[in-house]
Amino acid sequence: MATRTRHTDRRGDALSKERIVEAAVDLLDEAGESGLTFRVLSAQLKTGPGAIYWHVANKSELLVAATDAVLAGVLAADPAGATPENAIREVALGVFDAIDAHPWIGTQLARVASQSAALRIFERLGRQIQALGVPETAHFDAASALLNYILGVAGQNAANARSQDPGTTRLDVLGAESELWASLDPAEFPFTRTVAPQLRDHDDREQFLAGVDLILGGVTGLR
Amino acid sequence: MATRTRHTDRRGDALSKERIVEAAVDLLDEAGESGLTFRVLSAQLKTGPGAIYWHVANKSELLVAATDAVLAGVLAADPAGATPENAIREVALGVFDAIDAHPWIGTQLARVASQSAALRIFERLGRQIQALGVPETAHFDAASALLNYILGVAGQNAANARSQDPGTTRLDVLGAESELWASLDPAEFPFTRTVAPQLRDHDDREQFLAGVDLILGGVTGLR
DNA sequence: TTGGTGGGTGGAACGACGTTCCAGCAATAT
DNA sequence: ATATTGCTGGAACGTCGTTCCACCCACCAA
Numbered sequence A, B: 001m002a003t004r005t006r007h008t009d010r011r012g013d014a015l016s017k018e019r020i021v022e023a024a025v026d027l028l029d030e031a032g033e034s035g036l037t038f039r040v041l042s043a044q045l046k047t048g049p050g051a052i053y054w055h056v057a058n059k060s061e062l063l064v065a066a067t068d069a070v071l072a073g074v075l076a077a078d079p080a081g082a083t084p085e086n087a088i089r090e091v092a093l094g095v096f097d098a099i100d101a102h103p104w105i106g107t108q109l110a111r112v113a114s115q116s117a118a119l120r121i122f123e124r125l126g127r128q129i130q131a132l133g134v135p136e137t138a139h140f141d142a143a144s145a146l147l148n149y150i151l152g153v154a155g156q157n158a159a160n161a162r163s164q165d166p167g168t169t170r171l172d173v174l175g176a177e178s179e180l181w182a183s184l185d186p187a188e189f190p191f192t193r194t195v196a197p198q199l200r201d202h203d204d205r206e207q208f209l210a211g212v213d214l215i216l217g218g219v220t221g222l223r
Numbered sequence C: 001t002t003g004g005t006g007g008g009t010g011g012a013a014c015g016a017c018g019t020t021c022c023a024g025c026a027a028t029a030t
Numbered sequence D: 001a002t003a004t005t006g007c008t009g010g011a012a013c014g015t016c017g018t019t020c021c022a023c024c025c026a027c028c029a030a
Helices: A017-031 A038-044 A049-055 A059-075 A084-101 A103-111 A116-130 A136-163 A170-182 A190-201 A204-220 B017-031 B038-044 B049-055 B059-075 B084-101 B103-111 B116-130 B136-163 B170-182 B190-201 B204-220
Strands: none
Touching: A017 A038, A017 A049, A017 A059, A038 A049, A059 A084, A059 A103, A059 A116, A084 A103, A084 A116, A084 A136, A084 A204, A103 A136, A103 B103, A103 B136, A116 A136, A116 B190, A136 A204, A136 B103, A136 B136, A136 B190, A136 B204, A170 A190, A190 B116, A190 B136, A204 B136, A204 B204, B017 B038, B017 B049, B017 B059, B038 B049, B059 B084, B059 B103, B059 B116, B084 B103, B084 B116, B084 B136, B084 B204, B103 B136, B116 B136, B136 B204, B170 B190
16 A cells, blocks of 8 residues: 655655556557556566556556546646636547547546546536536536536547557548448438538547537527 | 358257357346456357357457347337437437446447447437438537437446446445545535535436437527 | 268467566665 | 565466367268
8 A cells, every 4th residue: 555655765766656657658658558568567667567566456547547647737727718618618628639649548538437537527517517607407417418428529539549550541541431431221321321421521629529519509508 | 251151050059140149248238248258158158269259250349249239129210209309319218228228338339439339329310410400511510419428428327337336226326426526625626516416316317318408409509 | 872071169278468476675663 | 783664576377368270060072
């Protein structure tokens, strides 16, 4: 249980949870979710797996800590949007961009419940919902809806990043998927075929924001 | 590549992808996501791991097939809701209830992109969006928003189910989490503390539906 | 009827993973 | 100087997904 109180630095190369998490984030960013292994992590830290386990209970806790570490920066400042709507968009886009930069965060957010990172996002969203002037009874549902939508997009973005071959560009992937949609059975997938061209040219970030705005529209409609 | 064309049944106990998927679903339902193993699966089918690999490429494909198999039933019939709004609610609740009954589906939906099951949900949602009479340019965004929201809830429900100890009731879990929210730092989590009591008494299914209605409200607001 | 062919089987084995264990080291306290 | 404690790092364990391959048996040609 890493009390870490008495002496701050017994050796110059002292291990610490912070250093471990930092190395884990680097590894995740470079090699993806499957690249984080206690073996390569301990090699990078020039130690053995056992030493890491003295600071971190298990891999799950390490992933949570890594997610928190990255999202802490994004969620540090209170949103400065002029209106509550803009503040909500700001929070949502902050999370979106963080996931875009570190796709493994998306997997983590979508997989693990009641993580402190998710809770902080929930809090930021909820405060702005309160400022929106809708009935108090709707606050909980509205904040939850926004959070779940964001987590849903997070999971999908992470899945897309995971399944993408290193050599292909964004347009390649979208183009291929768009053609797949266009070639679907017309009887079974009329709608999906209709929007196939839009898939090719759409911007993930803009569409994400459009979804936020739809929920926001529904919330403000309660006034 | 399992052509499976010429002869329908070489032996009475013939293995097939269907039988494998069926056994996998049983295993997932009984033992959870970590309970599905090629070893116990092959034991249950009275064969070896190698035989399974003749019919299924890998575990990922097996999980996709299992998810599709369960959701196929839910998505078979066109929604019979009187209004497009009700039809959308019906599709969403069908998926929600399926995840409630088989939590592992939630993990799978939230994790894997462009799965055929997700595509079928998207199609059902999109058709009803078309019937809603909103501008065509908004169809893609609206259907995506609904799908992402549903997938987000799916992932969270699966995560909740995963982290729940076998002995505890729903009220225990909610009560504990509610107390945790209530005990958060008032300076940092004012909103979350405010809604803590609502967390204890809320109904997941109703809240899910409330979220769908918020998006629906935003969409119909575009008319 | 018989012999060969090949789709399908199942069990052994491989490599990698998360995790545990423990002998030892380096600072501090006695 | 010695004992204690916090911490290290490497070996080892059990399990997993996956691969390999010797074998079997239903079919087909002769």
